[in-house]
Amino acid sequence: MTQQSAGLGEQALNKAAEIGLSSQLDEVEKLEVEVKTDPFKLMGGQVDSVSIDGQGLVMEKDLRAEELEVRTGKISINPLSAAIGKIELTQPTKAQAQVVLKEEDINRAFNSDFIRDKLQNLEVQINGQPTVIDTRQVEFSLPGENQVALNAQILLRETNETKQVAFTAVPRKSADGYCVSLDNVQYSEGKELSPDITEALLAKTSELLDLRNFELEGMSLRLQKLEVQAGKMTLQAEAHVEQFPSD
Numbered sequence: 001m002t003q004q005s006a007g008l009g010e011q012a013l014n015k016a017a018e019i020g021l022s023s024q025l026d027e028v029e030k031l032e033v034e035v036k037t038d039p040f041k042l043m044g045g046q047v048d049s050v051s052i053d054g055q056g057l058v059m060e061k062d063l064r065a066e067e068l069e070v071r072t073g074k075i076s077i078n079p080l081s082a083a084i085g086k087i088e089l090t091q092p093t094k095a096q097a098q099v100v101l102k103e104e105d106i107n108r109a110f111n112s113d114f115i116r117d118k119l120q121n122l123e124v125q126i127n128g129q130p131t132v133i134d135t136r137q138v139e140f141s142l143p144g145e146n147q148v149a150l151n152a153q154i155l156l157r158e159t160n161e162t163k164q165v166a167f168t169a170v171p172r173k174s175a176d177g178y179c180v181s182l183d184n185v186q187y188s189e190g191k192e193l194s195p196d197i198t199e200a201l202l203a204k205t206s207e208l209l210d211l212r213n214f215e216l217e218g219m220s221l222r223l224q225k226l227e228v229q230a231g232k233m234t235l236q237a238e239a240h241v242e243q244f245p246s247d
Helices: 003-022 039-043 103-110 113-118 195-208
Strands: 030-036 049-058 064-072 093-102 122-126 129-144 147-156 161-173 180-187 219-229 232-241
Touching (some): 003 030, 064 103, 093 103, 103 113, 103 195, 129 219, 180 195
Antiparallel strands (some): 122 129
């Protein structure tokens, strides 16, 4: 196998993986897969690394990732499958992954029909009295200083009054390692309405910030570290890769 044919083999693998990954996404602005190997390693079913770089990926639940990066080390693949442009792992491998989420994308997902429907007709306690509420609008923001902020408009059905709940919280890695949990809730002055409402909003935030929302077929993610800056959140994870999608 010549160096040129190895290059063509890499290109075929790259293209097949890009098509396979794209088929799992509702939308994608940019997606590149780069397989690094050489002729003899490819013939022997060895690949030095696989890199996935995606931008503007819309996953399930209308959740958009600004960036998704996956990096493997050396992996073993089926050379016969590689000959027809398919990355078929002969054994699972570990990889490093990074997901970057922008404030406006999380905010839009919070107000999608999928999440909004789950925040309607909630039975909560307000001042010790059972009350049914609807969540009209949620504003999610990342003000920086390792905080998230939530501001929600709440309709009390019995009185048709609209109330406001506003608080900040500190995001942390959840105990199971799959999602982001929120601790140290601090209410804005006069904006504490009901612990039940707060708990519902916290639960839906964790549901959106669950790494399983960003898993591709054949890949599972476990959160290792998170960083919150003004306007964006970066989730660093370990990926367990069973298989790479192909067309």
